[in-house]
Amino acid sequence: MSxxxxxxxxxxxxxxxxxxxxxxIAVFSVKQWFKSAAPYLNLLGITxxxxxxxxxxxxxxxxxxxxxxxxxxxxxxxxxxxxxxxISIYTPEYYSHILKSVWRVVQxxxxxxSLGVPIGLFMGWKKVFKDYTFPLLEILRPIPMLAWVPLSIxxxxxxxxxxxxxxxxxxxxxxxxxxxxxVESIDEVYLRAANSLGAKPRHIFxxxxxxxxxxFIFTGLQISMGFCWFSLVAGEMLAGExxxxxxIWNSFIMVEYPVIVIAMVTLGVIGWFSSALIRAAGNRLMQxxxxxxxx
Amino acid sequence: MNSETGxxxxxxxxxxxxxxxxxxxxxxxxxxxxxxxxxxxxxxDNCSMEIEAGEFCVVVGPSGCGKTTLLNAIxxxxxxxxxEIFIDGELLCSPEKKAPPGSDRIVVFxxxxxxxxxxxxxxxxxxxVVQGGIGKKEAREKAxxxxxxxxxxxxxxxxxxxxxxxxxxxxxxxxxxxxxxxVLLLDEPFRxxxxxxxxxxQQFLLDLYDKCRKTVFFITHDLEEAIFLxxxxxxxxTRPAKIKTVLQVDIPRPRDFRVLSSSRYxxxxxxxxxxVHEEALKAFAAGEREMA
Numbered sequence: 157m158s159x160x161x162x163x164x165x166x167x168x169x170x171x172x173x174x175x176x177x178x179x180x181i182a183v184f185s186v187k188q189w190f191k192s193a194a195p196y197l198n199l200l201g202i203t204x205x206x207x208x209x210x211x212x213x214x215x216x217x218x219x220x221x222x223x224x225x226x227x228x229x230x231x232x233x234x235x236x237x238x239x240x241x242x243i244s245i246y247t248p249e250y251y252s253h254i255l256k257s258v259w260r261v262v263q264x265x266x267x268x269x270s271l272g273v274p275i276g277l278f279m280g281w282k283k284v285f286k287d288y289t290f291p292l293l294e295i296l297r298p299i300p301m302l303a304w305v306p307l308s309i310x311x312x313x314x315x316x317x318x319x320x321x322x323x324x325x326x327x328x329x330x331x332x333x334x335x336x337x338x339v340e341s342i343d344e345v346y347l348r349a350a351n352s353l354g355a356k357p358r359h360i361f362x363x364x365x366x367x368x369x370x371x372f373i374f375t376g377l378q379i380s381m382g383f384c385w386f387s388l389v390a391g392e393m394l395a396g397e398x399x400x401x402x403x404i405w406n407s408f409i410m411v412e413y414p415v416i417v418i419a420m421v422t423l424g425v426i427g428w429f430s431s432a433l434i435r436a437a438g439n440r441l442m443q444x445x446x447x448x449x450x451x
Numbered sequence: 452m453n454s455e456t457g458x459x460x461x462x463x464x465x466x467x468x469x470x471x472x473x474x475x476x477x478x479x480x481x482x483x484x485x486x487x488x489x490x491x492x493x494x495x496d497n498c499s500m501e502i503e504a505g506e507f508c509v510v511v512g513p514s515g516c517g518k519t520t521l522l523n524a525i526x527x528x529x530x531x532x533x534x535e536i537f538i539d540g541e542l543l544c545s546p547e548k549k550a551p552p553g554s555d556r557i558v559v560f561x562x563x564x565x566x567x568x569x570x571x572x573x574x575x576x577x578x579x580v581v582q583g584g585i586g587k588k589e590a591r592e593k594a595x596x597x598x599x600x601x602x603x604x605x606x607x608x609x610x611x612x613x614x615x616x617x618x619x620x621x622x623x624x625x626x627x628x629x630x631x632x633x634v635l636l637l638d639e640p641f642r643x644x645x646x647x648x649x650x651x652x653q654q655f656l657l658d659l660y661d662k663c664r665k666t667v668f669f670i671t672h673d674l675e676e677a678i679f680l681x682x683x684x685x686x687x688x689t690r691p692a693k694i695k696t697v698l699q700v701d702i703p704r705p706r707d708f709r710v711l712s713s714s715r716y717x718x719x720x721x722x723x724x725x726x727v728h729e730e731a732l733k734a735f736a737a738g739e740r741e742m743a
Contacts, residue, residue, distance in 0.1 A: 348528055349564035353578040353630065354554035363577070367568035444568045448612040 272331030280339020334376020338369030474666030512687030
């Protein structure tokens with residue numbers, strides 16, 4: 157009985173005009189985008205690059221470029237039912253490399269986010285905790301991921317763990333730092349207002365610190381996703397048996413040059429897609445920010 | 452001048468204040484010395500005020516004179532270095548005791564502090580929900596009712612960034628009122644507003660005050676605003692802030708914009724301007740000295 161009433165009340169809140177919803181805003185902004193010159197200029201830029209690539213490698217065959225695979229060769233190989241070097245959109249190997257890499261990134265990114273965000277939030281919230289951890293963070297953070305490779309191999313029993321660890325490291329520090337900056341960006345006045353309204357520490361943490369830091373956290377997550385892919389490929393090149401990074405390095409050794417470019421472009425597309433996914437998740441969680449920007 | 456100071460003793464103040472209403476504030480000989488790195492800046496010097504329960508008290512003084520220091524002490528954000536502040540006969544702060552901030556003394560801030568990540572409704576129910584003792588559903592109903600009474604219906608699901616400045620300030624006052632505070636502390640809340648918006652929001656505050664008669668402690672540097680809104684106006688000196696004059700504003704309530712052209716208002720304003728002008732000159736001269 158009271159449950160039903162509660163559900164109805166919740167419905168009322170949801171149904172009550174919330175202005176345009178996020179989907180409508182998204183459709184509207186895509187429509188607006190196609191009315192502007194931007195998409196056509198985007199396309200023109202990409203076409204110009206491909207033409208330049210084609211001209212230097214396959215048409216003019218300039219001395220520096222003649223060893224490189226050209227766009228036509230790469231494309232033919234990519235969509236071939238019977239690829240010369242064994243990798244195309246019709247071969248299961250292609251997808252198993254992609255899946256392996258994606259799965260590694262998902263694990264590392266999940267670990268880095270679920271550890272990095274709380275640590276960053278605590279560092280920003282409790283000065284004592286920051287005093288303990290910040291110098292350590294600042295010393296560990298600039299160490300290039302590649303420098304961790306030997307220790308990582310020594311530390312972990314298998315290659316898989318050490319690749320995931322390397323991928324994790326790259327994104328972990330970016331997440332912590334951006335979360336910390338996010339907390340520090342929160343105007344003191346919100347904390348005062350919350351205290352004045354009778355908030356207890358847990359409310360301060362969940363209702364002020366966390367939502368207040370969210371815009372920075374999501375910027376950080378996009379950066380950290382980039383680091384994830386960077387570190388992953390480096391890790392796979394050194395220690396992998398599968399994955400796009402391994403594929404690139406192995407194709408280089410085996411002189412299967414078009415495969416290198418296929419794997420590179422695949423990495424680019426997946427990387428872009430994963431960033432877009434994080435942006436979408438951020439927009440979903442931060443309706444207030446979306447509507448602020450839409451104005 | 453401030454003849455009421457000392458006439459009110461702790462012993463007799465507490466029972467009577469509780470009987471007649473909540474929100475009686477005694478500020479007794481309060482000073483605040485900032486001493487960050489031995490600079491010893493005196494922000495407030497021996498200020499005493501008596502604010503009756505349900506009184507609209509305005510403190511007016513030149514910018515940067517230390518008015519906000521006093522408000523922050525009552526709110527529980529800062530401590531004081533001498534004197535005592537009582538609320539309804541209870542000791543709130545003294546040099547030994549800093550009051551924690553609490554929902555019985557809600558602050559409306561100069562630049563606004565609605566949480567941008569919450570909708571209007573979520574902002575307004577924030578106080579009751581975090582204080583506990585009331586369900587979310589009940590709080591929502593109460594909030595809707597309050598917003599309707601204040602003429603703020605239809606914006607429950609908007610975010611603060613979607614509202615005009617005047618609307619935002621009204622929502623913030625509504626958020627404060629949801630907690631049924633003993634005193635409403637307003638720190639130059641209409642400072643950054645254009646003249647038209649300001650009159651609308653001032654009228655809103657006056658109407659609200661007529662309805663509920665909360666104690667209001669209002670800080671401003673705007674004399675006209677002070678006389679228009681307040682029942683009692685404390686005029687502060689330039690830093691360190693001391694009380695220069697107390698003005699009883701005997702304009703009857705309810706008030707509206709027509710007050711601004713009444714002869715009573717003009718007379719009070721004239722009185723005020725003379726007192727404040729002198730201080731403004733001093734403040735200006737002090738500024739010149741600091742520059743030199």
